[in-house]
Amino acid sequence: MVDPVTATAVAGPILDAAGMKALGAALAITVTGLASAWAEKEIGTAAIGAMAENESLFGKGLILTVIPETIVIFGLVAALLING
Template sequence: MVDPVMTLTTVEMVEASQIGMKSLAAALAVVGTGVAAAFAEYGIGSAAVGATAENKDVFGLVLLLTVIPETIVIFGLVVALLMLF
């Protein structure tokens, strides 16, 4: 004999927990890619500042190199958005 109220509560709980899991997965996507992008930019950025101090003309080029890894976090953000909505 199955209690209908109990079943309803269980279904609601499962749904809520699924939403929570989804949000956690989205957060993981952003956190992981964010850390990765930051780590990549950390090295490039410090080298870029050094290079600019030596020669101002390379500013455009090194800005470009510094922002290249940012695509990683954008992908993370896109994946998170697709998961959430």
């Protein structure tokens, strides 16, 4: 990340307050998106494994797989609050 103070000193205001906010919001979405993707991958593969042996676990597997989706929703909320 570019240090805003240095950036201002060298080449003028690349990141003003609005830019910082946008960057914060983007970070909130990106990091939570990656985190939930990773968690869903782990749970999803495990759910598929269980389903391969026992099809009746489909419902439970599906629910458990989408639970980490909450992480990215929190990220979205944080991003909206930052921009709001």
